[in-house]
Amino acid sequence: MIWILVLLLLAAGIGLGLRLGAISAAFSFVGIVMATLFARLVGGMIHPLLPHLGVSDPVLLWAIPPVVGCLIVYLLVMAAGIEVSRRVGVYYKYKAGDLRLALWERMNLRVGACLGVLTGAGWLVLVSFFIYNIGFWTTQVAPSEDEPATIRFANNLSYGLQSTGLDKAARAVGSIPDWFYRTADFCGLLVQNPRLVARLGDYPAFISLGERSEIQQLAQDTSLVQSWNSGATIGTILNDGQVQNIVNNTNLVATIWSIVQNNMDDMTNYLITGKSPKYDSEKIIGRWDFDVVPALGDLLESQPRIKPNELRAIRAVWTQAFAQTTFVAGSDGQAFLKNVPDFKKTPPESDTWTGQWSDDGASYDLTLSDNNNNKTMVATAKTDGLRLTIKAGEHTYVFERGY
Numbered sequence: 536m537i538w539i540l541v542l543l544l545l546a547a548g549i550g551l552g553l554r555l556g557a558i559s560a561a562f563s564f565v566g567i568v569m570a571t572l573f574a575r576l577v578g579g580m581i582h583p584l585l586p587h588l589g590v591s592d593p594v595l596l597w598a599i600p601p602v603v604g605c606l607i608v609y610l611l612v613m614a615a616g617i618e619v620s621r622r623v624g625v626y627y628k629y630k631a632g633d634l635r636l637a638l639w640e641r642m643n644l645r646v647g648a649c650l651g652v653l654t655g656a657g658w659l660v661l662v663s664f665f666i667y668n669i670g671f672w673t674t675q676v677a678p679s680e681d682e683p684a685t686i687r688f689a690n691n692l693s694y695g696l697q698s699t700g701l702d703k704a705a706r707a708v709g710s711i712p713d714w715f716y717r718t719a720d721f722c723g724l725l726v727q728n729p730r731l732v733a734r735l736g737d738y739p740a741f742i743s744l745g746e747r748s749e750i751q752q753l754a755q756d757t758s759l760v761q762s763w764n765s766g767a768t769i770g771t772i773l774n775d776g777q778v779q780n781i782v783n784n785t786n787l788v789a790t791i792w793s794i795v796q797n798n799m800d801d802m803t804n805y806l807i808t809g810k811s812p813k814y815d816s817e818k819i820i821g822r823w824d825f826d827v828v829p830a831l832g833d834l835l836e837s838q839p840r841i842k843p844n845e846l847r848a849i850r851a852v853w854t855q856a857f858a859q860t861t862f863v864a865g866s867d868g869q870a871f872l873k874n875v876p877d878f879k880k881t882p883p884e885s886d887t888w889t890g891q892w893s894d895d896g897a898s899y900d901l902t903l904s905d906n907n908n909n910k911t912m913v914a915t916a917k918t919d920g921l922r923l924t925i926k927a928g929e930h931t932y933v934f935e936r937g938y
Contacts, residue, residue, distance in 0.1 A: 548655020
């Protein structure tokens with residue numbers, strides 16, 4: 536298909552040169568060069584207008600301006616070329632005489648056809664540039680033969696570009712930011728290794744985000760999880776109701792996009808190795824599960840005279856009451872103490888506390904609030920990375936790192 540595309544674009548260039556003449560063909564080639572050079576500059580002037588036109592998607596806000604800028608520059612240069620060609624034609628038609636007019640028309644057509652080859656080649660390189668960058672994404676995130684025909688067509692063009700060597704020319708054209716390719720590689724890693732998504736949810740920068748209701752509903756969508764793990768097409772994934780709810784939430788999309796861009800290299804390393812050099816120094820970050828045994832040990836240490844039968848009874852109660860108790864600390868300083876039983880109520884009810892954590896050097900300070908009951912809690916926490924102990928007044932909560 537790439538060779539067919541080459542022939543079509545060169546033929547179109549030659550036809551354009553024959554139709555418009557040498558001057559317009561020359562301006563067309565110059566227009567392609569100038570459009571490539573000034574597309575980003577002109578696109579930057581257009582960018583502030585797009586939100587007023589209803590464009591809010593961050594990807595479209597990034598992609599549309601340079602494309603429109605390229606077209607504007609090319610059309611302006613072509614308009615100038617057509618006007619110059621018209622004026623030269625008027626001169627030869629009315630002032631140069633019939634012989635010089637005939638010679639001019641013959642030369643204009645032949646030189647125009649030759650210059651049209653350059654125009655066709657220029658368009659070929661630009662088209663290859665777009666194919667290369669679109670295919671860089673589609674071949675990684677949508678490689679299945681079950682994808683829609685348009686995506687399969689883009690994939691086939693991308694493979695053809697590589698086999699013909701035109702991908703080298705495409706890479707040499709523009710200055711696509713490095714994050715574009717790193718993001719494509721990252722998404723491809725997830726799509727081609729579906730089970731890594733579970734690990735992604737534990738990445739420190741995503742922990743607080745995982746406490747949002749939209750994300751929790753997404754994780755609880757069993758049909759979506761099954762589709763993802765079975766390698767469903769990207770269209771099937773994107774058309775899922777829960778995914779659409781997130782896609783349509785522009786603020787949430789912007790937050791996710793910001794996290795991905797700011798943590799790309801560290802996040803990729805975490806998916807591959809399970810380690811995060813950027814966040815591993817803060818040992819409190821992560822999800823923690825209540826651990827009954829060391830909590831009872833702490834109780835026994837503070838009340839050494841407690842009887843064995845009483846301790847067994849407390850253990851039975853605590854095992855059930857704290858079964859769902861967890862603590863979550865995000866990399867952004869957010870903290871969540873969830874499903875904590877309140878034994879002052881009969882029967883005991885579970886409360887969830889949200890707030891902030893901060894590192895004071897020797898330990899961590901927690902400031903939490905229970906919005907349902909308008910209560911606040913000030914606590915301290917210490918951890919060795921495997922066990923976390925939170926002291927809040929007369930209460931001590933012991934957790935082990937969740938996996």
